[in-house]
Amino acid sequence: MTSVPIRLAGASKTFRRDGQTTEALSPIDIDIAPGEFFAVVGPSGCGKSTLLKMIAGLVPASTGTVAVAGNAVEEPVTDLGIVFQSPVLLDWRTVLGNVLVQLELRGLYASAYEPAARRLLEAVGLKGFEDRYPFELSGGMRQRAAIVRALIHDPPLLLMDEPFGALDALTREQLRLDLEALWLARRKTVVFITHSIDEAVLLADRVAVMSPRPGRIERLLTIDLPRPRALVARQLPGFTEVVEEVTRLFLERGVLQTTGKLAVELGPQS
Ligand SMILES: Nc1ncnc2c1ncn2[C@@H]1O[C@H](COP(=O)(O)OP(=O)(O)O)[C@@H](O)[C@H]1O
Ligand SMILES: [Mg+2]
Structure with missing residues (x-):
């Protein structure tokens, strides 16, 4: 199997902790097709990470249902690769060891995957760092190691939570191109969460734009740009139109403001 469908039906999440309730996600209905590249953009705190964790079976839905590959998600889904918003690496293992742990956890013969792991690490610019420990890496390098760990077992489903957030602009652009290829x-099937409207439109078949908390899917846009989009798609009128539409939606919701709050707060120059 190379890819899987995802279905959310009325799936919502309310967190209850110490008598406090946080309505993180309003009921969500989505059908993601096998092999689809599905991006989610939305303001901080609107429930994007919660949505991803519900799909992964790491956070149970409060109402409704989540299904992956036609099976109701009731416990952590194992046949996937997941990249968390902040890279979760084992401090006591090297970069290579952190990648290979994916296979050990699955009962696979890890050393058989070592050459592939080294090639993938080289592909994300980590050649020469295979034997380093996480504390010796920058945040962006740790994130790249986590991306390789999510890919090494060639899973049918990839869940990525702002995977390129900690990277410098050039590496981010490169990894976007690599991910598209x-x-x-x-x-x-990819579910890709990002703050970057540009990145979402360049990568996805569909972009879900989320409202501020409690998050719901405010708009679902189909991105019809030809592939590979690589670097050229930014010049297409279709690209600019969609980016403008999402930007307008964020302006309407107060997620973006053109007035420049910082300047207002600082007041006139004395
Ligand atoms: N485990 C948790 N317990 C309580 N509240 C949580 C938990 N996880 C997330 N939240 C709350 O749910 C809301 C959505 O969080 P999150 O999904 O991380 O948003 P995003 O990823 O869009 O920034 C936030 O208000 C957050 O504080
Ligand atoms: Mg998040």
Whole structure:
């Protein structure tokens, strides 16, 4: 199997802790097709990470249902690769050891995957760092190691939570190109969360725009730009139109403001 469908029906999340309730997600209905690249953009705190964790079976839905590959999600889904918002690496293992742990956890023969792991690490710019420990890496390097760990077992489903957030702009652009090429070659189902409207539109088949908390899908946009989009798609009128539409929606919701609050707060120059 190379890819899987995802279905959320009335799936919502309310957190209850110490007598406090936080309505993180309003009921969500989405159908993601096998092999689809599905992006989610939305303001901080609108429930994007919660949505991803519900799909992964790491956070149970408060209402409604979540299904992956046609099966109701009731416990952590194992046949996937997941990149968390902040890279979760084992401090006591090297970069290579952190990648190979994915296979050990699955009862696979890890050393058989070592050459592939080294190639993937080289592909994300970590050649020469295979034997370093997480504390010796920058945040962006740790995140790249976590991305390799999510890919090494070639899963049919990739869940990525702002995977490029900690990267410098150039590395981010490169990894976006790499991810598009990988997706075109393997057609995995990808759910990709980002703050970047540009990144979402360049990568996705559909972009879900979320409202501020409690998050709901405010608009679902189909991105019809030809692939590979690589670097050229930014010049297409279709690209600018969609980016403008999402930006307008964020302006309407107060997620973006053109007035420049900082300047207002600082007042006139004395
Ligand atoms: N485990 C948790 N317990 C209580 N509240 C949580 C928990 N996880 C997230 N939240 C709250 O749910 C809301 C959505 O969080 P999150 O999904 O992380 O948003 P996003 O990823 O869009 O920034 C936030 O208000 C957050 O504080
Ligand atoms: Mg988040």
